[in-house]
Amino acid sequence: MSLFRNAIWFLKGMKEYTKGGYEAAAKKFNPADLDISISNRSFMITGANSGVGRCTALAIARKGGIVHMVCRSKERGEEALKDLQEKSGNMNIHLHLVDLSRPRAIKEFVEKFRNNGTPLNVLINNAGVLMSGDKRTLTEDGLETTFATNTLGVHILTTGLVPVLESSEDPRVIIVTSGGMLVQKLNLSDLQFEKMTKFDGTMAYSQTKRQEVVMTAMYAKQYPKIHFSTCHPGWADTAGVRSSLPDFHAKLKDRLRTEEQGADVMLWLAVSEAATKHPSGLFFQDREPVSTHLPLAWTKSSASEDKKLMDILQEMSEKFYGSSL
Known part of the structure; x- marks a missing residue:
C-alpha cells in the first residue's frame, strides 16, 4: 500500500468514520425507519457479547x-x-456457543439449528478477529486465524443458513466490514497470508474485509430471495479497538463514535423497511449506500476473480465437512 493511498483512506476516515461524521449524517435520518414492530422476527448476531454486536x-x-x-x-x-x-x-434471547474459526463447529451448529426447525429472518455476521502483533497464528485445523474467522467462517455460516432464511419472510443477511478494505484489492494468491515477509495483522484483517464485500455481492446474485448488505459501523470506541489497536485508540479516542452510534447502521439494515428498498449486495455507511472503492478504483477485482474466490471457499468448506450444506 502506497503512502498516498493510505493518506486518502485516512483522510476519508477522519471526515466520515468519526463521531462527527455520524452526527452530520444523523441529521438526515428518518426516525420512523426504526419505529417498527419486530416481535415476530428472529435475528442471529455473531459476536453479540461485546461492542457494536452487543x-x-x-x-x-x-x-x-x-x-x-x-x-x-x-x-x-x-x-x-x-x-x-x-x-x-426480553427473555426470548438465546445463547449459542460456536467458535467461528472452526469449520466443523459451524457445521454442527448449523445442522442443529436447521434440524430444530428454528426460524430465522435476519443473520448479522458481526464477529471478526484482528490479530495484533506480527506473528501469523493458525487454528487447530491449520488455517490462518484471520481468514478462518472473517472469511471462511462467514461463508460456511451464511451458506449453511440460506435454506432457513429463504423459507422466512423478508430474509436479510448483513456482514459487518471495515473501512480498511478500501485500500485492499482482492488477493487470491495469498488468502492465508503465507507469503508475507512479515505478518501484518491489520493488513490481513483489511484483506478479509475486502473478501467479505466481494462475497456479499456474489451472494446477492446467487440467492435472490435474500437481501444481502455489508456495512461499516465507523470508528467506534469498543473493547476490540482498544485491545487490538491501542495506538489508534489513543490518538483518536476523543473522536471515536460510541458503540450505539456504530451499531446504528447495523440495526437500520436489520429492521427498517427503507433498507430493503435498495438493491441487494450494496455497502452501507450511516444508512446510505456508498462506493466500495476509493476514487482511483485500483482495488476493483474482475468477475472471474470474484467467482474464483467463491469457488475456493466452497471447495474449502466441503473439505472440512465432506459435502455442501
Missing part, C-alpha cells in the same frame, strides 16, 4: 425481537445474555 442485540431485544447470540466464550456469552435480558426485559 449494542445491536440489545436494541433488537428492546424492540421485542427474538435474538440468537452466537459467541465463542461461554463466560462472556453468559454474562452478556443475562445483562441483555435484564436491560431489555
Whole structure:
C-alpha cells in the first residue's frame, strides 16, 4: 500500500468514520425507519457479547425481537445474555456457543439449528478477529486465524443458513466490514497470508474485509430471495479497538463514535423497511449506500476473480465437512 493511498483512506476516515461524521449524517435520518414492530422476527448476531454486536442485540431485544447470540466464550456469552435480558426485559434471547474459526463447529451448529426447525429472518455476521502483533497464528485445523474467522467462517455460516432464511419472510443477511478494505484489492494468491515477509495483522484483517464485500455481492446474485448488505459501523470506541489497536485508540479516542452510534447502521439494515428498498449486495455507511472503492478504483477485482474466490471457499468448506450444506 502506497503512502498516498493510505493518506486518502485516512483522510476519508477522519471526515466520515468519526463521531462527527455520524452526527452530520444523523441529521438526515428518518426516525420512523426504526419505529417498527419486530416481535415476530428472529435475528442471529455473531459476536453479540461485546461492542457494536452487543449494542445491536440489545436494541433488537428492546424492540421485542427474538435474538440468537452466537459467541465463542461461554463466560462472556453468559454474562452478556443475562445483562441483555435484564436491560431489555426480553427473555426470548438465546445463547449459542460456536467458535467461528472452526469449520466443523459451524457445521454442527448449523445442522442443529436447521434440524430444530428454528426460524430465522435476519443473520448479522458481526464477529471478526484482528490479530495484533506480527506473528501469523493458525487454528487447530491449520488455517490462518484471520481468514478462518472473517472469511471462511462467514461463508460456511451464511451458506449453511440460506435454506432457513429463504423459507422466512423478508430474509436479510448483513456482514459487518471495515473501512480498511478500501485500500485492499482482492488477493487470491495469498488468502492465508503465507507469503508475507512479515505478518501484518491489520493488513490481513483489511484483506478479509475486502473478501467479505466481494462475497456479499456474489451472494446477492446467487440467492435472490435474500437481501444481502455489508456495512461499516465507523470508528467506534469498543473493547476490540482498544485491545487490538491501542495506538489508534489513543490518538483518536476523543473522536471515536460510541458503540450505539456504530451499531446504528447495523440495526437500520436489520429492521427498517427503507433498507430493503435498495438493491441487494450494496455497502452501507450511516444508512446510505456508498462506493466500495476509493476514487482511483485500483482495488476493483474482475468477475472471474470474484467467482474464483467463491469457488475456493466452497471447495474449502466441503473439505472440512465432506459435502455442501
